[in-house]
Amino acid sequence: MSTTTFTVTGCTIVDPASGQAIPGALSVSDGLIVATPDTVRATVDGSGLFAIPGLIDMHVHATSDPHGRTASKWSEITTTTMTLSAVDNLATALANGITTVRDLGAPRDVGYAVRAAWSRELFVGARPFTSGPVITAMGGHGHWMGVESEGPAAIGALVRRNVANGSDVIKLMMRSAAHRVELRPEELGNAVAEAHWLDVPVAVHANFSERSIDAAVEAGCDTLEHGFAISDSTADVMSKQGTALCPTTTALRSVVEHPQRWVRPGGKELVERAVRQFPEARRSFERALAADVTLIAGTDAGAAGVAFDALPRELRTMVEWGATPRQALAAATSAAAGALRHPELGTLRPGTPADIVLLRSDPLTDVSACAEVEAVIQRGRVVRLDSPWRAQGLEPHPAPGTVLTPRS
Known part of the structure; x- marks a missing residue:
């Protein structure tokens, strides 16, 4: 170079x-x-x-458009559109001091292709690490940008395929407010074991359901995404086994503060659940903080209304909810780099x-x-x-x- x-x-x-x-x-x-x-x-x-x-946003969807300019359904969004969105999003991130992102879900091979284009210096933007397609249950949350597991015996092959295609991290999806179908604990366990055998970390989406969060942590995930219902006992387990929390408060606040952006087919229940559970999300963060759980900062950029310059707001919320400025800064730098397994960043x-x-x-x-x-x-x-x-x-x-x- x-x-x-x-x-x-x-x-x-x-x-x-x-x-x-x-x-x-x-x-x-x-x-x-x-x-x-x-x-x-x-x-x-x-x-x-x-x-x-350089700042690191540990939870983004680089191929998504947070401004709603693309088609309303994933099935209508072309690979070209997603690629153009990714270049624009990664440029916005870099211009705001976010030199690296962890892309936690993109359809098909688009995430891999964007990372390859960045590595070949085809465009100037934040350095992307990618999960590739998420792994979810049949009909589960995120199925539109992922692959669907047919059960405990089959999920290992999905993990191996993603790793073979170049995933830097495996992303597993538990339930959401609108999609109640989710992976069973034995599926989670098999997926995490397969990924760890291949020396690849695992991020698990688990937001409003304490049962889902407990299952993700018990399976040994490396990072828990969202985690809006963490109990004291689960926080203790996370601390002891080194599971980091990526609280994505920016996305949650976007739902609560701008519900009109989220009320679409399947979105009304999400808005109602987010508003109802917002206070518990803060208490969950406080429990994790008290238990000395590793904090990493991610915004869920790409979600409705969450742009790729939102990381400073995420850090401010962490401090509002009890973290020190140093803890918040580390969550977007040294702790994030450690969770990426690239401490040099x-x-x-x-x-x-x-x-x-x-x-x-x-x-x-x-x-x-x-x-x-x-x-x-x-x-x-x-x-x-x-x-x-x-x-x-x-x-x-x-x-x-x-x-x-x-x-x-």
């Missing part, structure tokens, strides 16, 4: 894992953070700015990818600072710089969303 060697000078370097913030400089060469570059050819003036690792140490976000205020004091982005660097390339005077000698790089021309 050909990039400019440069140094971000005079910034405050924030380590979300430890909560330390130390004045210093960050040197970048060939897409990596380095201890000392061979030659400093360019600089970014970081004075007054706070450097954090959650730190600014030498030898790690140069994914750097420069903020105008201290996120350890107020996590809302994550919305005050001054500059974004991904893979050693400055893709956003709001104050051009800060850069000296830097090669320009196309903005997020740009479809790149072949390199000479």
